[in-house]
Amino acid sequence: MDKRRIATAVIGAAWGDEGKGLLTDAFSTSSTVVIRHNSGAQAGHTVQTDDGRRHVFHHFGSGTFKGATTYLSQFFVCNPIAFGAEKRALAEITNAPPVVYAHPDSLATTPWDMMINQIVEEARGSARHGSCGMGFNETIQRSKHPELTITVRNIAQMASIELCGYLERIRDDYVPARLKALGVTPSRTWQERLASPKNVSVFLDACADFLGAVGIAYGGKDSVFDASDNFVFEGAQGLLLDAERGAFPYVTNSRTGLTNIITLVREIGLDNLQVVHATRAYATRHGAGPFPREVAGLRYEDKTNVPNEWQGTLRFGESDADLLSEVIHLDYKDQSLSGIEIKQRLAVTCMDQVGPSISFWQNAARKSVGHADFLDCLRQRSGIQDIITSHGPTRSTLSY
Known part of the structure; x- marks a missing residue:
């Protein structure tokens, strides 16, 4: 060498x-x-x-x-x-x-990973763990479920409609189950944020921008x-x-x-x-x-x-x-x-x-x-x- x-x-x-x-x-x-x-x-x-x-x-x-x-x-x-x-x-x-x-195997964070992170940390009150609220650990926890894992490869290879289906399963199925497992009930404000259809479009736009700037x-x-x-x-x-x-x-x-x-x-x-x-x-x-x-x-x-x-x-x-x-x-x-x-x-x-x-x-x-x-x-x-x-x-x- x-x-x-x-x-x-x-x-x-x-x-x-x-x-x-x-x-x-x-x-x-x-x-x-x-x-x-x-x-x-x-x-x-x-x-x-x-x-x-x-x-x-x-x-x-x-x-x-x-x-x-x-x-x-x-x-x-x-x-x-x-x-x-x-x-x-x-x-x-x-x-x-x-x-x-x-x-291509680098994991990707979604808006829901960040929101779960913030909801849970907020609920801890004075017993917070000191998280940054950026959804890093929640991304890793979600990715333990292969059917819900999103990587750079997935972003590059999936058509928007297929990726959209992934995101909807995360929003509708995974998020409620994850919050329940963590023993946290989100406030009405958080429920509205979690359910907002804008999350999907914002993430898809961000992925397109990411792919335009990053080589794989x-x-x-x-x-x-x-x-x-x-x-x-x-x-x-x-x-x-x-x-x-x-x-x-x-x-x-x-x-x-x-x-x-x-x-x-x-x-x-x-x-x-x-x-x-x-x-x-x-x-x-x-x-x-x-x-x-x-x-x-x-x-x-x-x-x-x-x-x-x-x-x-x-x-x-x-x-x-x-x-x-x-x-x-x-x-x-x-x-x-x-x-x-x-x-x-x-x-x-x-x-x-x-x-x-x-x-x-x-x-x-x-x-x-x-x-x-x-x-x-x-x-x-x-x-x-x-x-x-x-x-x-x-x-x-x-x-x-």
């Missing part, structure tokens, strides 16, 4: 919001394929350029401003309605339409990958929200670490992988769930994670070097990496937001040290010597 083919994995090492968009942008060029290997449109990765452009990426890879191609893998859940809204927003700040491909391609050694010598696997959420590691039910129904990446690396035929586990200089968590080092009243500026009705206000805390090292170690330990040359790196973002002394936890004790000593502590505790730091919102503020 040609060693000039470079692959980088950008993985959140906490509860998300670690700066994955910034790092993906930094590792991308015009010849890069950014591969979305997990999650769906609920992910929000911010990229800001030195010329003032700013976008929160949901479907499109965070290398889009650099002209990178986006590939939505079989592990990514597409949302045609959200895709269209993002495409229109990007059209105002990009010079050319982004190039996007999707695997299998992974592996497909020509989409043959033409590139640079790949960035852009992760969503973080290791502490992983479906098999996080504190249930406050998790995402997704593998957030290396698991899907290694599968895709082998499919493409790559034999080297730079792995960048990312964290902030402090800790954050958006949504409900355990947050060991949360500090009441602590606040940092964050323009992306504004308070919303589903996840509430972004929570802040202090970094925990023990927890960080543990989850990174487990991410590597869980994988079969034979035949793949791994380069380990750590990224610490938002260094500009903390003062000259950083408070964090190591060996279950609270410490306050200068920036250089903080980074040395992370090196010692994690065993990863190569650390990237960010000192602002753009790629030009990164130090390697």
Whole structure:
């Protein structure tokens, strides 16, 4: 295999919001394929350029401003309605339409998946799980029924009338059964929204728009990958929200670490992988769930994670070097990496937001040290010597 083919994995090492968009942008060029290997449109990765452009990426890879191609893998859940809204927003700040491909087995979210998600989360009241309300998990749950599964392939191959029949079965049969199984009775307002015939037409229009902007391609050694010598696997959420590691039910129904990446690396035929586990200089968590080092009243500026009705206000805390090292170690330990040359790196973002002394936890004790000593502590505790730091919102503020 040609060693000039470079692959980088950008993985959140906490509860998300670690700066994955910034790092993906930094590792991308015009010849890069950014591969979305997990999650769906609920992910929000911010990229800001030195010329003032700013976008929160949901479907499109965070290398889009650099002209990178986006590939939505079989592990990514597409949302045609959200895709269209993002495409229109990007059209105002990009010079050319982004190039996007999707695997035909990628699942598709319908309006009812989003509405069920919101109805159930709303019904939980103060016991909410912290969902984004975008229907990601509901799409996966519905797709456990083969006769109700909708993929990118289905959207492309079905005539509108056939797809319409699928949607009507979802609306008329699946939705009531699903809500009953969840023990939730929707309000009259929600019942009217669920039954609205506009949902079908809106989704069909969104699917047509999606197909007009997205090429369909299998992974592996497909020509989409043959033409590139640079790949960035852009992760969503973080290791502490992983479906098999996080504190249930406050998790995402997704593998957030290396698991899907290694599968895709082998499919493409790559034999080297730079792995960048990312964290902030402090800790954050958006949504409900355990947050060991949360500090009441602590606040940092964050323009992306504004308070919303589903996840509430972004929570802040202090970094925990023990927890960080543990989850990174487990991410590597869980994988079969034979035949793949791994380069380990750590990224610490938002260094500009903390003062000259950083408070964090190591060996279950609270410490306050200068920036250089903080980074040395992370090196010692994690065993990863190569650390990237960010000192602002753009790629030009990164130090390697």
